[in-house]
Amino acid sequence: MQQMKIGFIGLGNLGTPIAQNILAAGHKLYVFNRTASKAKPLKEKGAVVCDSITSLARQADIVFSIVSDDAALKSIITGNGGLLENSRAGAVNISMSTILPQTAEEMSVLYLQHKQEYIAAPVFGRPEAAAAKKLNFVISGGAGRKKIEPLLKDAGALGIYDFGENIKAANTVKLCGNFMIGAALEAMGESISLAKRSGVDVQQMWNMMTQTLFTAPVYANYGNIILQEKFEPAAFTAKLGLKDMRLVLSQAASVNQSMPLADLLSNNLKELVETGREDMDWSALSIVANDILK
Numbered sequence: 001m002q003q004m005k006i007g008f009i010g011l012g013n014l015g016t017p018i019a020q021n022i023l024a025a026g027h028k029l030y031v032f033n034r035t036a037s038k039a040k041p042l043k044e045k046g047a048v049v050c051d052s053i054t055s056l057a058r059q060a061d062i063v064f065s066i067v068s069d070d071a072a073l074k075s076i077i078t079g080n081g082g083l084l085e086n087s088r089a090g091a092v093n094i095s096m097s098t099i100l101p102q103t104a105e106e107m108s109v110l111y112l113q114h115k116q117e118y119i120a121a122p123v124f125g126r127p128e129a130a131a132a133k134k135l136n137f138v139i140s141g142g143a144g145r146k147k148i149e150p151l152l153k154d155a156g157a158l159g160i161y162d163f164g165e166n167i168k169a170a171n172t173v174k175l176c177g178n179f180m181i182g183a184a185l186e187a188m189g190e191s192i193s194l195a196k197r198s199g200v201d202v203q204q205m206w207n208m209m210t211q212t213l214f215t216a217p218v219y220a221n222y223g224n225i226i227l228q229e230k231f232e233p234a235a236f237t238a239k240l241g242l243k244d245m246r247l248v249l250s251q252a253a254s255v256n257q258s259m260p261l262a263d264l265l266s267n268n269l270k271e272l273v274e275t276g277r278e279d280m281d282w283s284a285l286s287i288v289a290n291d292i293l294k
Contacts, residue, residue, distance in 0.1 A: 003027055004151070007060030009053065009076055010097075011038040013235055014123070015066040017130035018096075018155050022064070023047055025154035032056045053079075057086035062151065066096040066123075069243055070103045077107055089115040092144055094151075096123045096137075098178065100247055101168035102254070108141065108167040117144045120167055121152065122174035126221070126235045134158040138177075140170035172251065179248045182241060182265045182282070184218050188226055189286025202227060226286045234281035241282030242269035 004027050008019045011033040019042055023029045029047040031039050032055075039049045050056040053076055057063065063083060067073050073095065077083045083093060093111065095104065095118060104120045111118035118141060125135035133156040139145045140163040149160050163169035195202045206227060210220045225231065245266040252259045268288040277284060 005059060005061050006030070006151075007032070007050075007056045007063035008047075008065075009033070009056065009063065010066040011035075011042070012066065012068075013127045014125070014130055015096075016041070017127050018064070018066070018123075018135070019047070020045070021130065021133060021156040022151075022154055027154065030056045030060050052081055053083060054081040054086045057083045057091070058088075060087075060091070062092045062094065062148070063087070064094045064096060064155070068240065069097070070099045070247075073097050073099055073103065073107070078110065084110060084114050084116070087114070087116055091116045092148065093118050094121045094148055095119065096121050098122055098174055098244055098247065099171055100250060101171040101175075104167050104171045117142055118167070119145045119148060120170035121145075121148075122170055124174070124177055125156075128235075130156045132156075136161065138163060138170045138173045140164055141167050175244070175248050175251055178241075178244045179259070179262055179265075181218055181222075182245060182269075182285070183261055185222055185226075185283050185285045186261075186265060186268065186289065188219065188223055189283075189289030192223075192226055192286060193290045222283045225281060225283045229286075231277075231280040231284040231287075234279060236282055237278060238269050238272040238280050238282045238284055239278035241285075242266065242273055242278075245269055 006022055006027045007030045009032050011019060019031060023045055030050050031042050031047050032050045032053055033039050043049045065076060067076060108118040119139060120141055121137050121139045123135050123137050129135055135156045136159040137152050137157050138161045152160050163173060192202050195205050206223050210223060245262055248262045249259060249266060268285055271288055272284055
């Protein structure tokens with residue numbers, strides 16, 4: 001698509017390769033990150049590093065944001081010097097963060113009051129998928145969501161799935177997806193532990209599983225991490241996994257849905273975090289399955 005002035009807030013493990021994709025597509029990119037040193041690789045490639053959200057908001061027409069949690073998102077939007085009070089009418093925030101659907105609705109209402117637009121666009125994919133432009137976005141919100149699809153492709157989208165005007169829909173889908181990944185991690189950890197203790201060649205078993213019953217990338221990619229116990233450096237930490245499972249349980253409570261497996265995942269991730277393993281990849285759930293921590 002034509003060159004645009006794009007803002008980008010949140011240069012973490014996933015945000016950085018997405019921002020690099022946008023820059024490589026030829027857009028003028030303005031970036032902000034609380035830890036300024038993380039912006040250096042992008043600056044070297046031509047991005048403009050802003051010293052504040054205010055500066056970024058005043059220069060960009062569309063702002064991507066991917067921050068750690070609901071509080072961080074509210075801070076960059078409604079905080080002193082935030083996006084709402086400094087963006088021009090018609091500005092758009094493409095929010096890729098994993099947050100509560102209710103938070104997305106609250107932010108959308110505020111954006112409409114300022115004659116701006118908030119689009120929910122949470123993303124599925126690890127950093128290596130972003131680098132390979134094999135991300136999957138789920139989107140919901142107003143009519144502007146159709147207009148930003150080419151920009152999502154520039155950002156690294158392999159697939160874009162539109163869940164309509166209900167702003168809460170995309171983040172609900174994201175929470176469901178992350179819950180299902182967590183459930184798969186728990187199942188993989190328990191199965192691999194069972195096979196090991198039963199004297200089975202687990203690599204041979206996993207080769208068979210991923211070539212037959214479980215051909216999805218989540219089993220192939222995470223299964224290899226679990227088999228090799230390569231939990232560091234993490235692409236997605238146990239601390240973030242715990243945050244997401246708590247969001248899942250909060251959303252479940254809001255609609256009177258019982259989720260006992262989410263309770264189990266939350267407890268096991270909490271055990272990882274409380275025993276000093278919060279920065280391990282969340283696939284380290286298999287450590288709990290192996291009773292190493294008990």
